[in-house]
Amino acid sequence: MPTDCISYQKSGYFSKLITDYLDKKPELEQLYNHFPTIENFENQVEEKGKNFNSNEKREVLVDILENQYSKIEISELTKQNITLLKDTKTFTITTGHQLNLFTGPLYFLYKIISTINLCKELKINYPKYNFVPIYWMATEDHDFEEINHFNFKDKKFRWNKESKGPVGRLSIEDLTTFFDVFKTELGSSNNAEYLKKLFSYSYLQHSNLADATRFLANELFGEYGLVILDGDSAALKKQFTPYVKDELLYQNSNKKVLESIAKLKDYSIQVNPREINLFYIEDNLRERIIHENGNFKVNNTTIEFSEIEILNLVETNPEKFSPNVILRPLYQEVILPNLAYIGGGGEIAYWLELKAMFDFHKVTFPILLVRNSVVLINEKQETKRAKLDISWEELFLKQQTLVDTKTKQFSEININFSEQKAHLKKQFEALHKIALKTDKSFSGAVNAQEKKQIKGLENLEKRLLKAEKKAHTSQLERIVQLQNELFPNESLQERKSNFSEFYLETGNSLIAELIKELKPLSECFSTVKI
Template sequence: MKSDCIPFKKTGYFSNLICDYLDEKETLKPFFNRFSSLDNFKDQLLEKQANFPIENRTVLNGAMKRQYANIDISRSTELHIELLKDKSTFTVVTGHQLNLFTGPLYFLYKIISTINLTQQLKEVYPNYNFVPVYWMATEDHDFDEINYFNFKGKKLQWNKIASGAVGHLNTDGLDDIYDMFSLEIGMGQNAEELKALFKKAYLEHSNLTDATRYLANELFGEYGLVIVDGDDRELKKLLVPYAKMDILENSGYKAVSETSQKLEQLPENYGIQVNPREINYFYLKDGVRERIIEENGLFYINDTDLRFTEEEVLKELENYPERFSPNVISRPLYQEIILPNLCYIGGGGELAYWLELKSSFEEMGITFPILLLRNSALVITQKQGKKLTKLNLDIEDLFLKQNSFINKKIRNISNIDIDFSPQRRNLQEQFQELYALAEQTDKSFLGAVKAQEVKQLKGLDNLEKRLLKAQKRKLKDHVVRMTEIQNELFPNKSLQERNLNFSELYLEYGKELIPVLMKELKPLSGEFNILTMD
């Protein structure tokens, strides 16, 4: 294994907002609590410890025991669930949708980052316990985002009419995906293990929540991962007073809107990731997850005939808290209410909207967590590594847009100089003499000199482009091989981790895949990983 890394900023795939956050830019400091350095966790855990009720730990422990009642768990996970009752125990959390068969590869990176950080924290703060948590987005209702995964360039999609929270969906129809996957995956021990994993997860569990819990537990249970389903009546009882503030006082809307405006007004022009609503909760019942909208003192459930008076909606909230589902603004708050959490680990888009939320946490009296960008990686197989060596390609250049990548490499390997910069300088020097002459005569001649300079410089630009184009034709075979390997490593001209499913790497490396990634990915490194496998 050869491990290397480059700064996130140099990849070209991360926003200015995230790059500036990683640089701890001064203008962003009002939007987060503490930066993600090991030293800062000491103050974070002391603040959270003082601000997290012991009774919430009891509720959390009971909920986890219920949620794990029908699943075989490792001793490490069982111990972590018990430790949640202890005031010296804290969590590190990542969250993700219930993507079919984990969806994109970065699902693994999120959870590995989370587990590795808890282990690192335990080494530095041995008197405390740290539990890695995967929060399943069971209440999300965007089925089209989670109903497929990519395998060897093909999209294996679950075609189903669906509505409401995806976690409630039954797994009918996934036997068709299993059959397609089995046909595509081929033979061998690793292939058989993948087929068995898919079958046990999706064909032997009746709903998507249970299937995803089983799958994540099989992949990471031995590391003590605790999987949390927030779609839980007892856990949501803890949310009730905060939901009241949002529904009746629009507290989340006011706080987040104010923060968003401040973020938007910064000279860096970051833009806004999400916009709050007056009420940041959905109503969840019988296959429906729709917005709650207040008009003239009545509370309507969007696209239904349901409506409540203020008294009725409060009674519904008290009696059936499970029917109130947080949206993207209120879900982070819910997470921090029920978990003794220190840090949230997410992708760039997630951290961008978390940076809008600090004021709403302050409004509700909840400690705002440390935010950490998850690990990212480009995994290069042994075969791909040999191709890169043969073509003499710099890995950093692979992150360039394809046209820039080709142009740069053609210039490097050509036996003639395609850079006309010396000719431009020479031409400009000659025109300086003409300008001096023009100063001594009519001004109209000065304009003619300027026009001729522009014309000739443009002509040089065109000649340079034509020469580059000619060299591309001459080196066509090299260009084809270059673009093929770049397309392999950056499918759909995007990061590998956003397209590839873990199964493709598992086919090659089997049960060694996750341990290798666990060893190589360092959550606090602050750089993009490049892993060349042996």
Template structure:
């Protein structure tokens, strides 16, 4: 296997906000605590040590031990769970939805980044323990976002018959109906040792577990358990009770709305797109039937689209008695996570980091340490054959990331035996018209508009001629164009990043456990580049 990289700005797939964050632009520094460099973790550890409530550790360990009962737990994971009892143990967290069969490839990259960072921290701080955590988004309710995965260009979709799908927390959903997906998946994946492993993994995960939470835990544990990954479903009452004071503040004082609105204003001022706009109350009410947002109005509280309502005193009593029924939304979940975990760093994709950058002042108002924010690793997986084809076509790694029409036009110009770049002619035309502008100003300024119209017309004529010649050359170089398009379509399915489209099974069936072990070897969470990994065959 070989590894190369492309710098994030060269991929054209990352927002200006994330690129500016990675370059530590001064204007953004007030929106985060410390930048994730290994030398900054010492201060982060000290700050978290002072602010974290160590009484939570007992409940945390008990909940995790209960959640792991009934499945095979590796020695590494068991040791990590036990170590959470110690005040010298800290966590690194990534979160992810309960996507069917892990969803797209970046699920793996998130977890590999998390595990590898804990290894680096242990080497840097050998007297402390660092536990990689996968926080399952069990209380999410976006069923349509998680009910499919893509394999070999085909979409495998779970048509859940549960009337509550999309209405309540997805973690509670029955796995009914996944036997049909299993049949289709088994037929597609074919035979061989790796294919049989994947079939068994799917079958044991979804057909031998009753709900999506347990199924997802089983699968993630099977893939990453030996590396010590700890998987948590945080909806347990024993954990939610520690969040009661913060949920109370949300209901009575709307702190998150007040504080995050400041950050949203700052981001708007800097012309960045805002990822999430806060609501006045960022809590949902949750039971087995519904997960709906709580709305405050005239000293009363209502659950949206239901007849459930409370007075202020009633809802606060409900919160004290049943904290597990109060579910934080995307703006509050990060705070909940950082309250119950001794966490140092959150690892996520660009979209996740974008909304975390709205939250620092909210954390400060609630006196909770804001974690470091680390962009997860990104990678493109290719075969040696694909890499050889790229080299023969004389396409650079950076050019692979161009839009397809840009890539083809560039290559056609490069390999064509005639020059189809009219830039010199356009420049010459602009220079000629500059003289006409000067003449019009000296004679009759009313002619300036006519001169401008003529300039636009002639430039457009040159552009059209250039496009027609390019089109003719593409026809002439049809085979070359088709090879370029085919290669890019293979590596960028649906004209998107492979990691956002393709399921890990497409590569696991070919490379087996080597896929995971090579990712563990090659993905450095503190290396800020987009990796290109070339596998044999």
């Protein structure tokens, strides 16, 4: 494995809010509970244990999980983890993700592996407790356009279908044609045949997207004890009804999140709360609930409730109420004995808006951990990198900066004209002194001449750099080609490529190697050779 450690802060791929969070800037301390260090989990366990002390909640959770898993075969470790959730000494580490077709981008794997590996690390450090990795499926999300495709070898494979309701309930009966197209791209190797079977068993033998995604994630990670949870459950939402009623009647989440946003005035805001942060859902409908003229209306429909009617519906049919991005984290933490949430930079950014809301509701705020980020590199690419004598720190540079940097390294000429600029400015200092003794027009002429000559040196510097690039074209092109392979479209590989592209080359060793190499508390971009 390449040993270069590129910190998230220096990678150039994280927002100022996240880099300041990782740097533990004092002004952000009030927006989270405990910073993610192994030592801080001791206090988190104590706090969550006091806050989540309902055996009934644990019994309901286990019953729901056993029911959701009833139609698929699961590993002994996953069975054991589900049973352990009844024990008051068992806690969860959770990540969440949309139901992207065939997992979507690579970082789906990294989220789950970060979660699995953190549980292992916690068990070593706190052996008297149990830690269960949870993948929370975003089954109630309705943004189908975000999940209906994936990229494979620079080609986008899109599932063309209409969807308006919660995606977990979406029928997948029409994916046969999609599969026929995709499987022709896979070839006929042993790894290709496995991927075909995995897609077929996941999507062609289940009736909805939630069941398909559960089967797929279980096939990939079941042996590591992953527990997959679908929050679209009447029994689980029954536990959340007090918070739903508070949202409908008093809109406290809006007030509290706005308080936190006011403290984030120096940063870009990830999400903004609504007056009511709930959706009304049915199989083919997920629309916002709006309070208007004393009644509660479902946006873009004729559905309307009085206050008494909607509060009765919360009691009788809690499954019809779906939390949005603001309330979903609270729902998760109410029903799970959870210690930490693992997510990407964007997710952690919006979680940092939520602590005041959690404090108001007296629900323990989880530790927030930025998931592992990875660049996968094969043997051929690693050999090329070594021959080109290019470091990982350089590969993370923007391409233009990378090319300029390497050109200056290759050149036998000093392309930096800083010394000449400094000498020129010193010469003009004497002229400025003379200008002080005469009229303003001469002073203006001196300033103009200085700017003109500095600009002239800068242009010469650019022309020299351009000439040296031509002289080293061949070597620079190989560097650019390597960077394009590892950072497609000058973006992160993990945001563009699907796992199948790499599984085709490596087989089962892909996930095994990631499990072996990723360190969830490292705050480092991992570079993993496959």
